Each structure stands twice: as C-alpha cells, then as structure tokens.
Amino acid sequence: MNSLCSSKKWTTKLSSAGLVYYHYGHRVIAEITNNAAEERVVHALFDKVYENFVEEVDGIDNGIDPYPEKPRYTKPHAQNKHTYCFNFHFSR
Numbered sequence: 528m529n530s531l532c533s534s535k536k537w538t539t540k541l542s543s544a545g546l547v548y549y550h551y552g553h554r555v556i557a558e559i560t561n562n563a564a565e566e567r568v569v570h571a572l573f574d575k576v577y578e579n580f581v582e583e584v585d586g587i588d589n590g591i592d593p594y595p596e597k598p599r600y601t602k603p604h605a606q607n608k609h610t611y612c613f614n615f616h617f618s619r
Contacts, residue, residue: 528541528545528549528577528582531549532549535574535577537577537578537582539582539585539586539589539591540585540589540591541585542584542585542588542589543588544581544584544585544588545577545581545582545584545585548576548577548581552573552576552577552581553569553570553573556569556572556573556576557569560572
C-alpha cells in the first residue's frame with residue numbers, strides 16, 4: 528500500500544485483491560456506512576479493514592513470509608484455513 532500512497536505504513540506487496548481494495552475500498556465503505564468517501568471515519572475504517580483482513584490476503588497471495596522476525600500481518604494463515612474447504616480435491 529505504501530508504494531501507491533506514501534502516507535500508508537504497510538509495505539506488503541499488493542495482490543489483485545489489494546489493488547482492487549485500494550482503488551474502490553473508500554467508495555464501498557462510504558456506501559455501506561452512508562458517509563462521504565472523504566470523511567475521516569471512512570478513512571479510519573479503510574485502514575482497519577486493510578490492516579486486519581486485506582493485508583493478510585496480499586501476503587498469502589504473494590507468498591510473503593508472515594514471520595520474518597515478528598508477525599508481519601495479524602492472523603497469518605487464517606485465510607488459508609477458511610478457504611481450504613472450497614478447494615477441489617482431485618483424489619476424491
């Protein structure tokens with residue numbers, strides 16, 4: 528996110544999910560919360576959703592180690608566990 532917006536602290540390389548979120552996240556959050564996209568609450572929610580959900584997706588999609596020294600994103604590999612049941616198993 529930092530590569531597109533220098534005021535953001537996250538350095539995890541964006542995947543397609545992160546890019547879509549970066550470009551449309553403010554508008555979607557504004558629509559859901561019935562606020563203008565420029566309002567401070569929308570920016571705060573945008574940052575929280577990225578930090579607690581989208582950054583993990585970006586990290587997993589890009590194969591970034593979640594534990595270089597300390598956890599890089601909040602819940603490493605939780606997304607993998609949630610999506611595992613949707614994977615097609617050829618052996619079945």
